[in-house]
Amino acid sequence: MLISDNPKNLIEKLEIAKRQLKNAKTREEMLALSNYIYSLDESIAVVDETYTPNGKKSFLSDKDNEALDKKFYVHIDKLMRNFLENKDFHKNFFEIIFRKTDHAKRKIVEDDIITITTLSEEDYYNIFFDFMNRIGLEKCFDKYVKTKRIYTTSKSIEENTLGFTIFNPITKDSNILVDGLLDYDIFSMFTLAHEFGHVYDLNKFNGDMNSWNTHFYQSFNGEVIPKIFERLFVEFLLDNKIQVPETKILLGDMLNYNYEFVLASYIITLIPDIYLLDDSYLELSPTKIYKLVGEYFSKNNRVRKFINKCSNIDVKDTFQYSYGDVISMILKDRIKKDDYSLDSLKEFFEYRNKPFEIEMLEKLRVTPDRYVKLYKKDIELLKKPSN
Secondary structure (H helix, E strand, O other): OOOEOOOHHHHHHHHHHHHHHHOOOOHHHHHHHHHHHHHHHHHHHHHOOOOOOOOOOOOOOHHHHHHHHHHHHHHHHHHHHHHHHOHHHHHHHHHHHHHHHHHHHOOOOOOOOOOOOOOOHHHHHHHHHHHHHHOOOHHHHHHHHHOOOEEEOOOOOEOOEOEEEEEEOOOOEEEEEEOOOOOOOHHHHHHHHHHHHHHHHHHOOOOOHHHHHHHHHHOOOOOHHHHHHHHHHHHHHHHOOOOHHHHHHHHHHHHHHHHHHHHHHHHHHHOOHHHHHOOHHHHOOHHHHHHHHHHHHOOOHHHHHHHHHOOOOOHHHHHHHHHHHHHHHHHHHHHHHOOOOHHHHHHHHHHOOOOOOHHHHHHOOOOHHHHHHHHHHHHHHHHOOOO
């Protein structure tokens, strides 16, 4: 069986992690492990409906929980200070991308409604194996299948989440969860490609627990590799003419979602610092947000509609996905030119663990113009007849 719904192995890993937590020697190690344990505990609950999660605070004493809360907020405070120090750069960067992709996005042709093809487990395995083989990771995929590390959930995970990866930073052991409401089709395969991007990224991590927590809490680089895997997967399907109409739906959805994260990032940079310093921007109503930023959009009704439906403009999540999109577009192109060798990512991994640095973008030759050029190229690909 390709995907497991048996939580036994996860429960065993939870017990191991709790013992590791008791033996942790530093606050940084405790913070990293407690986050993993909480994620694992919640994961077991969505795999097994009979399991009751223990909750984030139940694994440690009140004193230790209080100390970890302080450590957590130190990391988040550093993230926000770094963001504000570079706010003008972020604003200029995403304004250029928004202005240049806004018109191009309107040219996206919506495909007619089509019947989604459900694959046999064997065909599903073979297609994904061939994709992983293309990027040199077929052994990794086989290992995760044979050791039952890919789980399906007994219920929908949470809103807008189709899968996630849980990773123990001490043992470097990881497991993938895919929403149980998804079928054996290329859409769940797309989610699987994203999560294997996390597996590859996390297993390349090299550093102490302080570096890990910096990467986890302060960096905008956490979604770059998964977004690269998404793009490589879609390109693999198109190159091999696998379910082209459905693949183009994937591509169109990807372009739309990425546009929205870019727009959300630009909007955040327009919000006055006073609301960002104390996180009160998270409580602003859509009406208030539009009053603060509307002058920059010349009464753009589409922007107003976007703000009205936008349920999350959190700095960390939003910029992780927007920079993940922009950087992945350019690095994917480099991987393609390098005959699909992931060695092209070595330079990125030198910077991945750090807080945001303009130098990283310069080194990787990531610019708004290069991104826009590739974005428009994808739109032209989308407009080609499916047959």
